[in-house]
Amino acid sequence: xxxxxxxxxxxxxxxxxxxxxxxxxxxxxxxxxxxxxxxxxxxxxxxxxxxxxxxxxxxxxxxxxxxxxxxxxxxxxxxxxxxxxxxxxxxxxxxxxxxxxxxxxxxxxxxxxxxxxxxxxxxxxxxxxxxxxxxxxxxxxxxxxxxxxxxxxxxxxxxxxxxxxxxxxxxxxxxxxxxxxxxxxxxxxxxxxxxxxxxxxxxxxxxxxxxxxxxxxxxxxxxxxxxxxxxxxxxxxxxxxxxxxxxxxxxxxxxxxxxxxxxxxxxxxx
Amino acid sequence: xxxxxxxxxxxxxxxxxxxxxxxxxxxxxxxxxxxxxxxxxxxxxxxxxxxxxxxxxxxxxxxxxxxxxxxxxxxxxxxxxxxxxxxxxxxxxxxxxxxxxxxxxxxxxxxxxxxxxxxxxxxxxxxxxxxxxxxxxxxxxxxxxxxx
Numbered sequence: 200x201x202x203x204x205x206x207x208x209x210x211x212x213x214x215x216x217x218x219x220x221x222x223x224x225x226x227x228x229x230x231x232x233x234x235x236x237x238x239x240x241x242x243x244x245x246x247x248x249x250x251x252x253x254x255x256x257x258x259x260x261x262x263x264x265x266x267x268x269x270x271x272x273x274x275x276x277x278x279x280x281x282x283x284x285x286x287x288x289x290x291x292x293x294x295x296x297x298x299x300x301x302x303x304x305x306x307x308x309x310x311x312x313x314x315x316x317x318x319x320x321x322x323x324x325x326x327x328x329x330x331x332x333x334x335x336x337x338x339x340x341x342x343x344x345x346x347x348x349x350x351x352x353x354x355x356x357x358x359x360x361x362x363x364x365x366x367x368x369x370x371x372x373x374x375x376x377x378x379x380x381x382x383x384x385x386x387x388x389x390x391x392x393x394x395x396x397x398x399x400x401x402x403x404x405x406x407x408x409x410x411x412x413x414x415x416x417x418x419x420x421x422x423x424x425x426x427x428x429x430x431x432x433x434x435x436x437x438x439x440x441x442x443x444x445x446x447x448x449x450x451x452x453x454x455x456x457x458x459x460x461x462x463x464x465x466x467x468x469x
Numbered sequence: 470x471x472x473x474x475x476x477x478x479x480x481x482x483x484x485x486x487x488x489x490x491x492x493x494x495x496x497x498x499x500x501x502x503x504x505x506x507x508x509x510x511x512x513x514x515x516x517x518x519x520x521x522x523x524x525x526x527x528x529x530x531x532x533x534x535x536x537x538x539x540x541x542x543x544x545x546x547x548x549x550x551x552x553x554x555x556x557x558x559x560x561x562x563x564x565x566x567x568x569x570x571x572x573x574x575x576x577x578x579x580x581x582x583x584x585x586x587x588x589x590x591x592x593x594x595x596x597x598x599x600x601x602x603x604x605x606x607x608x609x610x611x612x613x614x615x616x617x
Binding site: 201202203208209211212213215216217219220221237238239240242243244245246247249250251252257259261262263265266267268269271272273274275276277278279280281282283284285286288293294296297298300301302303304305306307308309310311312313316317320321322325326329330333334358359361362363364365366367368370371374375378384385387388389391392393394395398399400402403404405406409410416420426428431432435 | 470474475477478479481482483485486488489492493494507508509511512515516526527528529530532533534535536537538539540541542544547550551554557559560561562563564565566567568569570571572573574575576577578579580581584587588589590591592593594595596597598599600601602603604605606607608610611613614616617
């Protein structure tokens with residue numbers, strides 16, 4: 200029994216979660232917004248420190264076990280959001296059109312902001328794999344099948360995946376809290392934006408927004424849950440049939456403009 | 470993971486979530502245990518459905534469908550599900566999930582340290598882009614629809 204063999208990891212997770220909850224929410228005003236530190240962020244950071252290979256506190260096998268536990272655990276979050284959506288299903292349906300259209304922002308937002316920056320920084324075909332999606336497990340599968348993970352595209356998708364594991368949730372939690380505190384966007388819009396299709400990133404963003412607007416917490420969780428569900432389920436097909444071809448097309452068009460030196464050196468394919 | 474393993478994992482995780490609810494959110498012991506128990510039960514049932522129903526739809530789909538259906542007004546158990554699951558704070562589950570997420574970071578840190586700053590900038594742009602673009606479109610759409 201892996202669960203019993205790896206009891207240490209569960210005890211550590213419990214202790215980390217409790218310590219983090221006891222520290223509680225901390226707010227640091229920065230410029231027009233607020234840096235919001237939620238218990239889940241401490242839990243993530245403390246966990247990261249404990250799992251640091253040099254400290255040798257956790258073995259590689261135990262980390263592997265934590266990874267498989269994690270993919271199951273995010274489903275409990277999905278269930279929690281589902282039982283919030285259920286009682287107000289008609290409200291979610293009312294916003295159905297808005298929910299569907301904003302998904303375009305989830306799917307194409309990575310390309311719109313990421314691709315030009317990636318090309319301008321001198322990344323080659325890596326930029327296609329890196330920016331065609333949010334690069335979680337299902338997206339890796341798409342790139343693996345089309346190009347193989349040894350390709351430039353494969354290196355791109357894996358690099359962003361690793362960044363996502365290391366600091367994705369922390370980053371997106373902080374920008375979500377910051378934007379929410381600035382009051383430019385309506386909490387419902389921010390909630391929909393939080394449904395990025397990765398369990399831990401969605402949790403961090405939604406938690407931050409719900410903490411800034413506690414009186415609308417239920418609706419925020421409801422819209423975030425519905426949006427995340429759409430992103431996850433439609434995502435695989437959209438990324439494969441729409442996002443990837445668009446990213447490839449834009450890469451061809453933007454490379455000569457944003458990275459002309461690369462072409463001169465004859466390294467456009469690399 | 471085999472089935473027994475999956476069930477056991479969820480029982481352990483559910484128990485941890487319940488303890489965090491009691492300690493961090495002052496939820497009474499039985500409310501926390503029953504609330505987390507319901508969440509675990511629905512999740513396991515959803516995973517099982519995903520395995521036995523043909524069509525290869527992802528687990529997230531079946532888990533969501535079950536969770537939503539169990540709590541809609543037409544469900545006979547809606548009141549029970551709603552009463553206890555509202556006591557389990559979303560943020561408490563988040564803390565537990567991210568504790569495990571943190572504990573997986575170590576296996577990627579060696580690769581991460583080899584990465585150039587360029588790819589880190591690109592990663593930040595990718596995450597920011599997906600969140601802000603969707604929020605922006607949602608804001609416009611919700612206004613057009615007259616919801617906000």
